[in-house]
Amino acid sequence: MVAQxxxxxxxxxxxxxxxGLISSDGSLDWLCWPRFDSPAVFARLLxxxxxxxxxxxxxxxFTCSRRYIEHTNVLETRFTTADGQAVLADxxxxxxLPGSLQAEQELIRxxxxxxxxxxxxxxxxxxxxxxxxxxxxxxRGRLGVCFQAGSQLFSLRSExxxxxxxxxxxxxxxxxxxGEAINFSLILAQEGPAVYPPLGDNARTRMDATVGWWRQWxxxxxxxxxxxxxxxxxxxxxxLLSFAPSGAIIAAPTTxxxxxxxxxxxxxxxxxxxxxxxxxxxxxxxxGYEDEAQAFVSWLLHATRLTRPKLxxxxxxYGCQTLPEKVLPHLPGYADSRPVRVGNLASQQLQLDVxxxxxxxxxxxxxxxxxxxxxxxxxxxxAGEFVCRHWQEPDHGIWEVxxxxxxxxxxxxxxxxxxxxxxxxxxxGKLPRIPSERFAAVRDRIRADIEQFGWNSGVAxxxxxxxxxxxxxxxxxxxxxxxxxxxxxxxxxxxxxxEERLCAGEGLLYRYEESRTMGEGAFGICAFWLADYLARLxxxxxxxxxxxxxxxxxxxxxxxxxxxxxxxxxxxxxxxxAYTHVGLINAALSLVESERGAVEPxxxxxxxxxxxxx
Amino acid sequence: xxxxxxxxxxxxxTVVLTTLMAGSQGAGMxxxxxxxxxxxxxxxxxxxxxxxxxxVHLINxxxxxxxxxxxxxxxxxxxxxxxxxxxAIHALFVLAVGMPLLPAIHPRMATEQQGPTAVxxxxxxxxxxxxxxxxxxxxxxxxxxxxxxxLGGFYELPQ
Numbered sequence: 077m078v079a080q081x082x083x084x085x086x087x088x089x090x091x092x093x094x095x096g097l098i099s100s101d102g103s104l105d106w107l108c109w110p111r112f113d114s115p116a117v118f119a120r121l122l123x124x125x126x127x128x129x130x131x132x133x134x135x136x137x138f139t140c141s142r143r144y145i146e147h148t149n150v151l152e153t154r155f156t157t158a159d160g161q162a163v164l165a166d167x168x169x170x171x172x173l174p175g176s177l178q179a180e181q182e183l184i185r186x187x188x189x190x191x192x193x194x195x196x197x198x199x200x201x202x203x204x205x206x207x208x209x210x211x212x213x214x215x216r217g218r219l220g221v222c223f224q225a226g227s228q229l230f231s232l233r234s235e236x237x238x239x240x241x242x243x244x245x246x247x248x249x250x251x252x253x254x255g256e257a258i259n260f261s262l263i264l265a266q267e268g269p270a271v272y273p274p275l276g277d278n279a280r281t282r283m284d285a286t287v288g289w290w291r292q293w294x295x296x297x298x299x300x301x302x303x304x305x306x307x308x309x310x311x312x313x314x315x316l317l318s319f320a321p322s323g324a325i326i327a328a329p330t331t332x333x334x335x336x337x338x339x340x341x342x343x344x345x346x347x348x349x350x351x352x353x354x355x356x357x358x359x360x361x362x363x364g365y366e367d368e369a370q371a372f373v374s375w376l377l378h379a380t381r382l383t384r385p386k387l388x389x390x391x392x393x394y395g396c397q398t399l400p401e402k403v404l405p406h407l408p409g410y411a412d413s414r415p416v417r418v419g420n421l422a423s424q425q426l427q428l429d430v431x432x433x434x435x436x437x438x439x440x441x442x443x444x445x446x447x448x449x450x451x452x453x454x455x456x457x458x459a460g461e462f463v464c465r466h467w468q469e470p471d472h473g474i475w476e477v478x479x480x481x482x483x484x485x486x487x488x489x490x491x492x493x494x495x496x497x498x499x500x501x502x503x504x505g506k507l508p509r510i511p512s513e514r515f516a517a518v519r520d521r522i523r524a525d526i527e528q529f530g531w532n533s534g535v536a537x538x539x540x541x542x543x544x545x546x547x548x549x550x551x552x553x554x555x556x557x558x559x560x561x562x563x564x565x566x567x568x569x570x571x572x573x574x575e576e577r578l579c580a581g582e583g584l585l586y587r588y589e590e591s592r593t594m595g596e597g598a599f600g601i602c603a604f605w606l607a608d609y610l611a612r613l614x615x616x617x618x619x620x621x622x623x624x625x626x627x628x629x630x631x632x633x634x635x636x637x638x639x640x641x642x643x644x645x646x647x648x649x650x651x652x653x654a655y656t657h658v659g660l661i662n663a664a665l666s667l668v669e670s671e672r673g674a675v676e677p678x679x680x681x682x683x684x685x686x687x688x689x690x
Numbered sequence: 691x692x693x694x695x696x697x698x699x700x701x702x703x704t705v706v707l708t709t710l711m712a713g714s715q716g717a718g719m720x721x722x723x724x725x726x727x728x729x730x731x732x733x734x735x736x737x738x739x740x741x742x743x744x745x746v747h748l749i750n751x752x753x754x755x756x757x758x759x760x761x762x763x764x765x766x767x768x769x770x771x772x773x774x775x776x777x778a779i780h781a782l783f784v785l786a787v788g789m790p791l792l793p794a795i796h797p798r799m800a801t802e803q804q805g806p807t808a809v810x811x812x813x814x815x816x817x818x819x820x821x822x823x824x825x826x827x828x829x830x831x832x833x834x835x836x837x838x839x840x841l842g843g844f845y846e847l848p849q
Binding site for chain 1 (some may be wrong): 715718720721723724726727730734736739750798801803804805806807808809811812813815821822823825
């Protein structure tokens with residue numbers, strides 16, 4: 077087995093349509109173009125030998141460090157050798173320069189020697205189509221080295237001279253002296269003739285424009301609190317994972333990074349999960365990103381149009397719900413963790429919680445004064461009717477448990493939330509013509525069901541499934557949605573049991589009890605949920621302490637994967653993960669709100685919502 | 691000359707040709723995007739270039755159809771086969787002469803000899819526009835055959 081960098085060793089860059097992952101020693105090991113869920117052009121992440129990569133780094137011994145240029149998604153890797161120092165800036169240009177053509181997509185790697193002299197080696201080894209397509213590199217002289225993959229043209233240019241070797245790699249060795257800069261530009265053309273943006277000073281100008289664009293965006297973040305740096309980085313991750321043309325936000329830009337090294341818990345996360353809807357909308361609105369929240373909710377309403385009233389668990393960035401799952405047997409996977417999957421079978425599962433998530437996301441926006449148009453109102457009514465018809469059915473739950481559906485308490489909670497929020501919207505005059513009395517009656521039946529069967533007095537906790545005895549970190553949602561007061565006895569006991577039985581080490585939680593036997597890691601977002609709960613409970617010091625503990629598990633750039641290995645602290649699963657960063661943002665927001673005494677929903681809200689039809 | 695017939699079928703032929711070219715581009719046969727190429731003569735803005743290019747291309751096609759009509763009148767024959775023959779010559783001319791000339795007349799097109807500059811950044815088409823994909827000549831050829839067939843088949847010579 078060829079050694080691979082750790083998952084947390086990567087940094088991410090992107091342009092609102094795709095993301096590239098770059099290791100700490102300057103190797104671009106993952107890039108799917110033109111969009112997040114396209115086949116990979118570089119996939120060393122999943123095949124260390126043959127997946128393809130693009131490495132830029134010093135020859136011989138060197139040390140390296142890296143950082144994001146402050147409040148941007150421009151990654152800087154600093155190489156130090158015995159004879160000099162060079163800084164590699166990696167970015168995908170965003171923000172058009174006036175009066176100049178723009179490539180459909182471009183990735184720039186700009187190497188600047190800051191001291192002495194460095195001998196640099198560049199190896200460019202693309203393997204399009206997840207390393208399945210034949211590669212024919214062509215030297216087009218001043219137009220660079222290009223290759224075709226289907227109808228796509230990729231072209232690499234630089235001021236440094238290239239050579240193509242027999243094994244289909246572009247090589248480049250050169251010395252760079254203090255003050256000199258060498259640029260590398262990879263472009264994609266698919267829709268029309270390629271556009272070759274100039275290198276030299278123009279590349280520097282475009283880097284400045286990109287830095288300016290990201291800083292301006294990050295500067296809109298309204299959060300002012302003790303975790304500002306982590307929150308701004310998380311917001312930048314969310315923006316990185318947003319698909320600009322549609323407003324969709326994907327879960328992660330990778331597929332099949334394992335939740336258990338060497339195991340088979342490997343899934344494709346390059347899609348958009350509805351279960352993240354409300355939480356994501358809350359995070360965006362809480363940070364002041366109203367436009368992004370609106371775009372996201374508009375995408376939710378648009379994407380779900382074809383499947384209404386039934387909602388799928390996940391959609392692609394344009395709302396396509398057919399995402400057949402297949403295995404790529406030629407790829408050995410990260411650290412020999414087979415199989416590598418593309419597509420996701422969860423798209424065909426029934427998850428009743430998504431109705432509550434979607435409705436809550438819409439409500440967040442409506443509360444801010446956004447008017448619900450006729451189509452949105454119609455969708456909300458249909459969703460309410462669907463919940464009334466199906467809430468008693470078993471489903472696959474928030475964790476997409478395979479294969480048998482169960483009666484998950486969390487799914488019931490979200491069905492309750494769905495109807496509760498529809499009734500609230502109706503009471504506020506924002507959603508006309510709903511059968512509010514019937515919705516209220518069903519909502520109250522769901523509450524009774526949860527209180528009777530979701531609570532296990534033997535365990536002294538709400539449980540993962542109705543009538544069950546095991547725990548689930550998702551139960552921490554109960555106060556967030558106003559089903560229980562944070563300080564209610566049942567909620568306190570549930571949180572206590574969760575801390576006891578799902579604890580995975582300092583500041584970490586498993587998502588459910590089976591996680592231990594499955595050998596998966598601690599779930600990043602669950603720890604943030606606990607911090608969020610503690611903030612709502614008013615235990616701000618414990619909440620802040622927990623947040624500090626969890627933040628230690630981020631990588632050096634502040635990025636989180638889906639899971640954390642409780643033994644080593646290493647990142648596990650797809651990376652970077654939007655949901656974990658959304659959890660971080662919401663916990664930080666709740667903490668600030670708690671300190672101001674303004675965490676929602678308040679007790680009065682809950683009482684109004686649970687005492688029948690307003 | 692039958693003015694109305696030329697206007698109607700010249701326009702229809704151009705619409706079909708443009709659609710076929712866009713279709714073959716969407717199907718992954720070629721990256722040749724005539725509206726984009728024409729539009730970028732006037733603006734570097736990718737989004738504005740396309741609609742401008744569509745309008746320019748429609749006008750171009752209309753004007754080019756005048757040459758077809760002139761040929762029909764010269765030989766006093768307007769038929770599908772004759773129209774396709776002119777279309778074939780037209781396509782060959784575009785591919786073999788027009789495209790290689792483009793870098794010399796397009797203000798934003800790079801040349802292979804000098805490479806891209808701050809202004810000239812567009813990929814040149816190369817011989818037979820093969821830089822835009824190896825199937826480009828086929829799609830251009832087929833689109834022009836259909837263009838000629840429509841004009842030859844539907845243009846009515848005055849009695």
